[in-house]
Amino acid sequence: MSSIENTTSATASSDVTDATPADTTEWDGTNLAGDVVANGIRKNKPEYHEDLFWFYRYSGEKKMSQVESATLLGVDGGTYSKVLRGEYKNAAGLILPPPAKMVSRIRVIREQEREDAEKRIKGRVMTPTVGEIHAVCRKVWNDRTIGFVFGESHVGKTEGLKWFRDENNHGATIYVDLQGVAGVQDIFRTFARALRISPNVSPTKLRPRVLAAIDQTNLVIVDEFHHITYAYQKGGAIKMVNALKEIKDRTGCAMVICSTNVGREEFDEGKGHEAKLLKQLWRRGTIKLQLPDALRVGDVRAFAIAYGLDFPAAPEQADDTWKNLNANHPNFLGLKVSERIAYEAGVKHLVCVFQDGNIIAGKKRRELRWDDVIAAQAKYDALSARKAV
Incomplete structure (x- = not known):
């Protein structure tokens, strides 16, 4: 065993373990919480960020624990935890690069997943509607701005957005479904679940953790936006829209907001303070894609x-x-x-x-x-x- 591995393993017993309760601040289920990982990965050198973010998202999709994740990458649980928390250091306290075998295995897994994704994508059909949705997502992401997608139900909006997420899900594309949200706390809980942060903490603690887990490299896809603008009392709508604006402004992320035409009617025809708030959000959108009312x-x-x-x-x-x-x-x-x-x-x-x-x-x-x-x-x-x- 190398001196580096000896150094990192010496304190492994003091680390959190795979049995750490799910409601502790650093954990989500049996793996590290999203905001903890986001902050930790940023402490590593930039050339490792994409691979580490990708694997963390991948392990979450596969519902892998820390032990399972570490085993797959050929390292012990303590090393895996330290790398993702930005605490993989030498005796002098300097952050070390992730173990070479860990990085190598991540890249091999990524390549295998890319090949598998190509096979899955062959089962999907690229339509004009999906193509336009993907173009909006790419433009908004590149410009780090806000874009809107409007259209009737069942014309392929959600499928197009999820397809884009699947092709770009290396820790950077975050898909959030607002169905069922009833207030601003639900907004942050929904974001927390998408970011693999336990939603079972107080709102005062959850909000900063969500904001800390998103940055300017992220594209946030907000689907079913009309559940905010139409389905609930407008007093709550003001707070929920403000929550989305705060997430965009505080993190610098790109954001695509998707809604049925009911939501667009609120932008175009709404009255009062709520309408003014929506129009502020509307004016910040650089791209507004209106889809046809039926399949083309x-x-x-x-x-x-x-x-x-x-x-x-x-x-x-x-x-x-x-x-x-x-x-x-x-x-x-x-x-x-x-x-x-x-x-x-x-x-x-x-x-x-x-x-x-x-x-x-x-x-x-x-x-x-x-x-x-x-x-x-x-x-x-x-x-x-x-x-x-």
Whole structure:
């Protein structure tokens, strides 16, 4: 064992252990809390930040304990804890680089995960809507500003945002879902869970810990924003919007705010002090993406092609709209079912119908056809039809 490892192991018994209670300030479950790790990693040399942040997020997604994380990286629990807390020092008290084998294994795991992610992404379909959402996220992140994404439910907003998070989740992209929030304390608890900080502490302690765990390198994706602007009393909305503004201002992070059109109506048509507050937030947004009220032709085309179905190409000198598709290809077999799903159901239902159509085609031992898709939709229609008694 090297002198460095001897130095760090000598005090391992005084470190917190894997059995440390979850409600202590430095712990979340059986691993270190997000704000503690964020501060600790920043004490290391910059060239190690990305790898260490990535592995911490990775271990959280896999629900790994400190012992499991350390074992995977080939180091003992004390060394793992010290590196992530910025306390891996020599006898003179100087911070040492993480053990070489620890860094090497992280990089190997990252490469393996990258390859696995490419395989997973192949199961996703890049649509015009997803492409626009990703472009907004990249622009906002690069400029460290605020961006907005608005659109009706079921047009692919959340899927697009989560896809971006999955491709950029090396400790820098933080996804926060505001469904169910009822007050400013819920805002910070929701952020705490996303940051792997225990939410079971007093609000006065939780707020600074959340702020400490985010910095200017982060992109914060705030989904379901309309739950603040519409679903709850406006007195609480003021405090919740101010909480988001504080997180943005105090940390310097980039922020993408996503909402249904209900939320946009509050920005455009709201009155009183609440509306003024929202308009302040609105004016700070450099990019405002408004999505169509239904699935675009291009979105449905992308899914159809991914499932091996024929679909008319986009017109070269006209808009790619349902109106033009009807005019130019009135005999296209998949036209009516595609347009109906686009306007009445949305992307998840479209995928379900394609998958069910695949099952029908599989029973006939052939490739998927539009008549299989039509048959699959007919089954859903039969289920939802009113029945005589």
